[in-house]
Amino acid sequence: MPQFQPVQPVRAYERIVEQVEEALARGDLSPGQRLPSERELVTQFAVSRSTVREALRVLESNGVVRSRPGDPKGPEILPYSQSALRKQMVRLARVDELSLSELIGFRMIMDGAAIQLASRLRTDEQLAEMEQTLVAMREAIDVDFDAFSEADVAFHEAVARVSRNSLIQVCNEVVRGVVLGLIADKVSHATNSRALMLESLQHHTEVVEAIRAGDGHAAARIARQNLYDYYATYVPTPDQPHLQALLDD
Amino acid sequence: MPQFQPVQPVRAYERIVEQVEEALARGDLSPGQRLPSERELVTQFAVSRSTVREALRVLESNGVVRSRPGDPKGPEILPYSQSALRKQMVRLARVDELSLSELIGFRMIMDGAAIQLASRLRTDEQLAEMEQTLVAMREAIDVDFDAFSEADVAFHEAVARVSRNSLIQVCNEVVRGVVLGLIADKVSHATNSRALMLESLQHHTEVVEAIRAGDGHAAARIARQNLYDYYATYVPTPDQPHLQALLDD
């Protein structure tokens, strides 16, 4: 007997979405190009305009296209953006399926890996870039916490670029955004924020030193420890061992 | 002068989506509950059915609800699932600029981290589970490569579960799927596939031994080395240093 699979009805708009996404995956469609107008798609797909519109709404919600009223050139194919990925991660985090400790643990892994890679693959120019972001952090301490946080982001982005792995870059950026969105207010209201910033700067300087020396393990270890020290207080006590397991002994 | 922000028109269906998602975030709506029927929503939101449907399509594409034709109870609020997150990650991975070396490098990081966490957080039952998947791998060698690959997946999934970090689980699963999709045929056509499988099993056994001993670093190192040995030949030579940078010296 052949094995039969349960079949659920495939709706017309879904097949439109599939066709567009396939064209995108095959390269027949690339960012910047335009889709035909809705009324034109109606004739091409031989469906009603409602169906075309439902497909476009789904594509739009997935960050694939964008429609603008009155634009004679039609819906635009968007370049890939992390916004949809971030949206899903935020949703995951909001449903409490994703605990803060998981997010921070993931950041420790990603950041540590990026730094380890950076310490082996960096060029001298890139090292200089990283040191430049350290200077910016020091200057930002005297402004306010937001400025410091911004400079901190710039540092981590520079490191992620050097890692030459765009998956790391994206994951880092997304998770950082989610974490910040979850606890930014708590951190910025900390009484001893200046001390925190100074300590963080110190850690970052040590990381760069280790990168300069090419000691990837030390650099990654310091980075993970820094993240742990920075965030551990916001993590429920029973979850803290999950983070400590990522620290070197 | 006040700083003005560019405003873009908010479409009616977007406000419906927002209202539903807010209700969900506030807890006024929980998984398992039902939304009113489309025609009922038409009166509640005071919009047309097309608009309601576009909102429902977006919610459905985001994995928030599911509509079934004929169901008098109306669209169902779904429990959170990672499928939408996975979809976005697959989209990211499919963007052509993502090279095989980046994917494999990411796998080395993820798998290594999962194994390091597992070696510290595992219970005895979980260790037994992992050893069980090793037995399955050994048995699968005598069947065929697909069976072995399946058992291998089971092993890595077991490890990811023990890591207690669902982000790692999802990332691992997604990246593994993408990598396999890219080079599965090449691997399975290798002439010495039996030797490869035996070697892989040997490596996995060593990993489990290190996990049993609680030596997270050794376990992670072996795992990364295993992945490197397994996949490096498929990576263009100029990219190989990017992977070697992830191996311990």
Add this chain to the structure above:
DNA sequence: GCCCACTAACTGGTCGGACCAGTGGACTAG
């Protein structure tokens, strides 16, 4: 009394047509 087949009132999926406000390109007047 219970069980089963039937019916009817829904459901979502799709269609076609209509109107509106706005865009942008072409066309015209200067």
Add this chain to the structure above:
DNA sequence: CTAGTCCACTGGTCCGACCAGTTAGTGGGC
């Protein structure tokens, strides 16, 4: 050649309709 007007066309929304399918309630047969 420029500046202004105009109009074809865009997407956003609405309405009404039909269909196939599910489901719950009804009714009849046992």
